[in-house]
Amino acid sequence: MRTLFAVAVVASLAWVPAPARADAPPSLGEIAAREKNKKRGKPITEDDLRRRRTGGTVSQPSGAGATATATPTASPAPGSAGEKKDAAAAPAEKPKTEDELFQEAQTAWREKVTAAQADITNWTGEIARIQAAQNDNTGPLYGPGRAARADALENAKRQLAAAQATLENLQEEGRRNRYR
Numbered sequence: 001m002r003t004l005f006a007v008a009v010v011a012s013l014a015w016v017p018a019p020a021r022a023d024a025p026p027s028l029g030e031i032a033a034r035e036k037n038k039k040r041g042k043p044i045t046e047d048d049l050r051r052r053r054t055g056g057t058v059s060q061p062s063g064a065g066a067t068a069t070a071t072p073t074a075s076p077a078p079g080s081a082g083e084k085k086d087a088a089a090a091p092a093e094k095p096k097t098e099d100e101l102f103q104e105a106q107t108a109w110r111e112k113v114t115a116a117q118a119d120i121t122n123w124t125g126e127i128a129r130i131q132a133a134q135n136d137n138t139g140p141l142y143g144p145g146r147a148a149r150a151d152a153l154e155n156a157k158r159q160l161a162a163a164q165a166t167l168e169n170l171q172e173e174g175r176r177n178r179y180r
Contacts, residue, residue, distance in 0.1 A: 106179045109170065116167040123160035130156055 026034075096104075130153045139145065173179075 105177070109174055109177070109179050113167065113170050113174070116163060116170055119163040120160065120167060123156055123163055127153065127156045127160060 130149055134146070134149050134153060
């Protein structure tokens with residue numbers, strides 16, 4: 001009886017996980033990550049850059065260190081001359097170059113290829129799952145569930161063939177347009 005009790009105590013202690021590195025100092029990577037998070041402040045947006053500053057610094061934009069109180073400027077009424085000047089002063093968008101258009105088209109093509117490859121992976125996995133369920137002989141061999149799985153398997157194979165055809169068409173398009 002004592003040996004059984006001793007074996008049970010040893011087995012239960014073996015299953016309790018020991019605290020891993022509870023007393024160990026943090027690694028350099030952990031320290032660097034903490035310091036990086038400390039240094040991060042409020043991200044500067046384009047609105048912040050466009051906004052007219054009346055005083056202060058980037059870290060204290062309201063002029064916490066500013067001595068004078070700023071009076072807010074009133075915006076011109078809609079349709080007034082001041083608004084028209086601002087609209088005319090804004091530069092028009094410059095047209096994109098051929099290289100920029102090519103890069104955008106290539107990026108869109110890569111996204112389509114990635115999506116097609118993901119579809120192929122998903123349908124291949126689905127076929128494997130359905131085939132494994134179909135090969136399970138523990139249930140009735142001629143029941144309605146087996147017929148439904150057979151239909152689902154055929155549908156998954158059709159979807160896989162369509163996804164493979166889409167990928168081939170995209171690869172051919174990439175060859176024609178010299179995408180990498």
